[in-house]
Amino acid sequence: MDLAFLHPLYEHPGPWASVYVDLSVHAEDTARQRHLTAEAMARDLRDQGADEATCDAVREAIEELRHSSEPYGRALFARAGEIVLDPSLARAPQGGSWAAWAPLPRTSPLLDLEGEDAVCVVAYIDRKGADFELRSAVTREDAGSVAGRQWPVHRTSSSDWSERHFQLRVENTWEHNAAEIADALAVCEEETRADLLILVGEERERHAVRDRLPQRLHDRVVEASHGAGSRLLDAEVEKVRAEHERARADAELERFLAGRAPDSEGRVIAAEGVPALVEAAREHRIDELLIRPDGPDNHREVWIGADPDQLAVRRTDLKVLGEQNSWPARADDALIRSAVATAAPAVSVATASGAQREDVPVGGLGALLRWS
Structure with a gap:
């Protein structure tokens, strides 16, 4: 987030x-x-x-x-x-x-209550064009449309030479419209910074558009099994969003677990536990903060000064650092303040597959570190 x-x-x-x-x-x-x-x-x-x-x-x-x-x-x-x-x-x-x-401010609950809210563009596709809709958990708004060639778009069943020629023109129209829709959808993704593209429509049209999207978007495209008029489409879109959020949490947790082991230069890029995270925050080395909402260390008391990098496990440590004014605060909220100051993101691992383990991260607070 x-x-x-x-x-x-x-x-x-x-x-x-x-x-x-x-x-x-x-x-x-x-x-x-x-x-x-x-x-x-x-x-x-x-x-x-x-x-x-x-x-x-x-x-x-x-x-x-x-x-x-x-x-x-x-x-x-x-x-x-x-x-x-x-x-x-x-x-x-x-x-x-x-x-x-x-x-x-008590900001850590936002990681779960607002957090990794996957934004998607739902593209309602037919042979003549497409309408785009931007969706998140709380918003649903028009995101534009594209109109392709309007004629001809329907096949005939005749085998006459002139009709076969007409059918070829139909194929060309479909291909042209699919390319137009794919181009417009790529622009829409770039403008909205959407996490997912969900294609709704007949199977042939969905495939045609997907095949013409830029390669960089292919792993973010999902083809809906329900059509625009189905009552089940909304549930399917929400399921796709939830699966994407879970996969993203899984990926960050895997990075953290891998970071526990020293790299080729002997550096460990994962830290956990309040003392280690407080030290990393003071040194501006938190690259991403990981929080397990039920972790016992989240509400552990730390001491903070007026500036985001003024935090310590003990009040006396702040005085040693030259800060005379100090206040008690929750560890999770103090670490989020430090992360905001250094432009580090944060992620809740509540939905991650490995979150069932109580030691990931230890105490509920962890971080991937940046090194100079």
Whole structure:
């Protein structure tokens, strides 16, 4: 997950209100239930020591969501009476809405609730052209269309010479249109930075377009088995997205496991455990952060200073480094702050196949390292 969108959270000092709002339930009394949620979240923050202005800002922001049709939820990050960031979630918060007040924003849940949300372009193909639709867990919007040659596109059953000539022109029209669609789809992928291309339509048309796509896209193309009018198409698209996200988590976990062994130069590029990760963060050597959500080290207390690379396992270590002001923070949130500052991505390995092992990574926190 690219963490660049979190930059605004680290441009201001804490403490921070972090609120994860469940919007997945839609019923007749939804507006009233969300009003009660707004009151409850503000009350929870007040009980944790949040200032009144920030509690009011959170309550008002949730009140504004009373009639929202968002399918999953919203995260709210606030300080000093202002909502600084409010991303939509790709999954509903487990256990319902909750709020926290802490020196750092509680960003690690985003890795699972927004995280590796695979974006795909669904191409609805027929013999005359295609319509493109951009999909993620929370968005579904038009992404353009392409029209090929409109005539001739239908075969005849006659064996007469003139009809065979007509059929050849039909074949040429199909080939021309497939090439036009493939070119437009490649441009759409580049503009949207989509992770997947899902082709919907008759088998012949799907194959024709796939064969004409650039080689670099072939491993990102999936042909849907259900047509545009099928009620099962949406479920199939979501299954493809989920499988892609799982495969991506598997790949990162495999890189981490391989990185545990020394390379040809004797360097180990995988680190795990809070002390090793804190040292790597201070030295700006985290290339990618890996987090297992249920890991016991995630909520382990570390000490932080005002700057992202000012963190330590013990408070006295910060003073040795010259930092006089320090605050306790969760290890996962402190490491994410450091990752944001050095443009390192982060990934949850919750869906990875190897995540069933409790030692991957040890304590739930790991990193692939960069070397100078």
